[in-house]
Amino acid sequence: MISSKDNKRIKYIRSLLEKGGIRKKNHSFVVEGIKLVDEALEYGNVLDIIVSESLYHEIVSGDLARNGLLSDNGKHIIKQVKQGTSLTVVSDAVFKSVSETITPQGVIAVVDMPESGLLEGDYLKKAYEKSGKIKLLVLEDTADPGNMGTIMRTAEAAGVTGVIMGKGTVDVFNPKVVRSTMGSIFRLPFAYVDDLKAVILGLKRDGISFYATHLKGKESYRDISYSDKAGILIGNEARGLSDKIANLADTYVIIPMQGKVESLNAAVAAALMMYEV
């Protein structure tokens, strides 16, 4: 029997999953699975955790091996469940009905993420003072959730300062994106902007050089001496970069291709550039 309070929570989770999170002001979104929920507890502000009855009993009885929940991966979940705060335990059947995965791991969290402040105040100035480098990735209308997640994950690994997303870019709080970031969403600063052109022009005034990855590029990505304040422009999967944005670049860059391949996947091109820069 589900209480009306739990019912409300479940409806709320479903609505967040359908909307893919709330992008403005209050960045509430849903994450699922042991690894992501554990990372959310470490880095994000977790508003609520929904745990299946069977996982709950395994945690409180200390019998975690059966579920495959290694204490290393789930240590924050175990702590939270034992504390019992912001916790909802639901029957396995109810859990399955809100789960988005084929093999539910028994844990979902509602997370509220603060703005990173990437484009505010002296964030970039401080980042430069600290590391002697600014490496921004600018996505114009990246549409595919899998690409977006892969790009975020690779950006963190490649030491990118932050990711700037044009308003046509897929919602980063889309459950598919969240899953494929593998936790980078909690650690990598990013900002959605309404007017990408104005933002790039502002960053150029601050001394950042922009490199448009473009099929009309003449210079190979390996032959360029990149500025220590660099922005990489990546275009939409089908349309590429618009002229409006590409024209702002200091340099057009090509990643040479052999055979009959017309272009690389956007996430692959972004990955090669992020590492090269």
Ligand SMILES: C[S@@+](CC[C@H](N)C(=O)[O-])C[C@H]1O[C@@H](n2cnc3c(N)ncnc32)[C@H](O)[C@@H]1O
């Ligand atoms: C799938 S491609 C877009 C192809 C699109 N038909 C076009 O004409 O640009 C998506 C994005 O990946 C990057 N990209 C893909 N292959 C590239 C290459 N060989 N050199 C430079 N950038 C590339 C560009 O940013 C491009 O906008």
